Amino acid sequence: MIKALSSLRRGGWWRHGFLALLFAFAAAWGAMAQAALPTPGAPDLSARSYVLLDNTTGQTIVEREPDRPVPPASITKLMTAYLAFEALESGDIAMDDEVLVSENAWRMGGSRMFIEAGKTVTIEELLQGMIVQSGNDAATALAEYIGGNERSFVSQMNATAERLGMEETHFENPTGWPAEGHLMSARDIATLLSRLIHEHPDLYRYFRQKSYTYNGIKQYNREKLLFRNDWVDGGKTGHTEEAGYCLATSGARDDMRLIAVVLGTDSDEARNNQAEALLNYGFRHFEAVAVREGGETLASPRVYKGESDEVPVGLDEDLSVLVPKRQSDELTVTLHLDSLLTAPIAAGDRVGSLRVAFDDDTIAEQPVVALEDNPEGGLVKRLTDSLWLWWDE
Known part of the structure; x- marks a missing residue:
């Protein structure tokens, strides 16, 4: 009670x-008195920093150096997606808009969706190329189209981070390509993913898409947890030499949604295992309790x-x-x-x-x-x- x-x-x-x-609150959580069991300690992780967040209440379950700003690599693309989703829902852009690919976008290195300079590609294709295939070329093309140019879009990214209360974040580009001063914290990343899920639930479906084929090239989502657990519905991976292997992801079980962010692990397997361990820990040992309903006197x-x-x-x-x-x-x-x-x-x-x-x-x-x-x-x-x-x- x-x-x-x-x-x-x-x-x-x-x-x-x-x-x-x-x-007087009714005892809605079991008729039999039962001694509370001690909650086991959180998993011992090697990640440089991490956070496990309950998406409904906003409460942090476990954390390590959550406010330490570090290079986020391609997790940056969560903000590029967030701004694209805002532009879509405001009507500034549409899924079937055709974007002329610039040479700047075509020349981007790292992970790519393989768009070609001088050709057009739709917003929806670019979103899938950026989210599923982690294409730096797709993220750059989106930024140029939405912002007018890449630098203006980056200014929007930083203004939005400030508006969302992401105090340990600064962007230099829309892709996460290594750049001095391009930093995010685990808490800020969790905040961003939470807002993306809350505000754009219909568009969030792209993050659980397991593969995408463009230009005859099929690529699989780099988040391996999508293939391990049907209750995981996606986020964003990232990797550079400086950032290490990073992952921001979310899963829903038992009427709960949790967000896990792990930064600076030493392998693809490690980031997936450690994020999965955090999610399993939260679902296993915690529960959401309804306190009061909105509008109730x-x-x-x-x-x-x-x-x-x-x-x-x-x-x-x-x-x-x-x-x-x-x-x-x-x-x-x-x-x-x-x-x-x-x-x-x-x-x-x-x-x-x-x-x-x-x-x-x-x-x-x-x-x-x-x-x-x-x-x-x-x-x-x-x-x-x-x-x-x-x-x-």
Whole structure:
């Protein structure tokens, strides 16, 4: 059972007969009392840095140097894909747009989809060539088309990284080709992949595509976990001598989606094994617990000078948290409301917060908002409530 307390900081409520509100959460996770098992330690990995993130709650399960900026190699193409997806959904570009391949794109070294200078290729073909085949030529052609030129597109990449809160990221190109100052952290990569999945779920399907044939050349997705586990649905690999072997990937099992990022391993096999170990660890030992639904009334606190004496308050979106399995009874949920709410109040106005703690540590906090409008009352009501406020002081 989830323990729940409510703290209503509202001066003078005892004068009007208001009682503190106590939440009672039903025990929805098993009828039999069961002692919580200790959660085993996380896998011992050799990766330079890594992070395992729950995609729904945003909670980090395990990490090593997650904020260390390192060369990301072709994982960079996650941002190129993100900007392409944004352009598609905004209508700036279309899947059937034909892109004239520049000599600059054609000359790109490293992994390629083998487009040819002077010929046209569609946006959809370039996306598959970049995501499935990891083509540097495809990523460059997309950047030139969307940004007008490669340098302008890179500026968009850096502006978007800043907007997404990717504090340890800086791009020099759209491919991940080695360049001084071209860096990302494991946490930033996980943030980017999470946003890509949340915001573009239909286009994310390209990341689980196992092969793509262009110009008569069939290439297989470099992410081997797609071929090992049907619950893995893709991300992006990367490799350069400086970066080592890197992988950002995601998988969904048991109504959970996790994101694993491993950077700086010493082989293709190592990056796949270590990312898989992180994902298996998360699915095996943790579970998501629904705390409260968005739009559900949590309380109806006193409002002064309004048409109504109360306003229903709650969360504007569902709140879930991740906890070790069989330990959900250690959760404590506390409602904090602002003191002396005064009209006018509009639906959506923040009036407090809901905090969730596990083992005395806060693991989630979400704003509590008004669920309905409460405009100002008439003159008599405002004057009467002003007297009550004076008395409460």
